[in-house]
Amino acid sequence: MEKKNKNMTSSLEDYLEAVFVLSQKSRSVRMTDIAEFLKVSKPSVNRAVNTLTQNGFLEHITYGDIMLTPEGESYAANVLHRHKLIKRFLMDTLKVDEENAENDACKMEHVMSPVTIEKLYEYLERQG
């Protein structure tokens, strides 16, 4: 009864992940940074940021900086964790090249269930 349904889609997860990644490189994240990073238009970013702000994942001062809330940070970290796990598996286990591994991880991270992610983690631990 605590959890509200935040209705996170693949697209919104991508935007949130982008903010997370960009936050690690620079103190402030701007609309333009996200647009360049994701190769989408600024109005698309604007709407996504508004949605994520309404959903409690981001803070956004109009015409100003974009920041993760604690909830947004934890959500984004989880997405990135999935991403890195999948990419590692694709490259190390399957021997997929870096570019394809990156692209596929971007897609797969949104569709694999928590159970499967956990099993993948355990598998990679076993392999060392």
Added chain:
Amino acid sequence: MEKKNKNMTSSLEDYLEAVFVLSQKSRSVRMTDIAEFLKVSKPSVNRAVNTLTQNGFLEHITYGDIMLTPEGESYAANVLHRHKLIKRFLMDTLKVDEENAENDACKMEHVMSPVTIEKLYEYLERQG
């Protein structure tokens, strides 16, 4: 210059795969069968079938049967191949339970690149 872009989405691939699976169980495939199989409404099926027909993957006599064209058959067989490969990997290698493996395979089959699918195939061959 031979290949037309048929613009296949995850959703359309699901419909095509459903027709393929249902074709193997019964001589004729109807709108209602697909709707039940995919748990979607009949109008949704109707539109998808029209699109797939326009794209050359299905033949459909109005108010009548739905059949795969040779191109549709080969495309659907490929999707199902991906599906089975992924499901086998999830269950045999990662030890994911059947239900989660099935659900995740349904999603993953649409987003993994041909390269990665090939590498997954090779991996499973190596493991025997």
Added chain:
DNA sequence: AGAAAAAGTTATCCAATGCTAATTTTTCAC
């Protein structure tokens, strides 16, 4: 400081894909 450039926003549009309601066609039981 003022003009130009850059960034951000707003207003719309479009396509995809789900839905329900209402209509049409086919099938089936009698």
Added chain:
DNA sequence: GTGAAAAATTAGCATTGGATAACTTTTTCT
């Protein structure tokens, strides 16, 4: 063969998520 039920279709609505064009605000340069 006729009428009811089932199936299929059509029309229309909502949401998501991309885009462009036009406008506003902020930043930067001289």
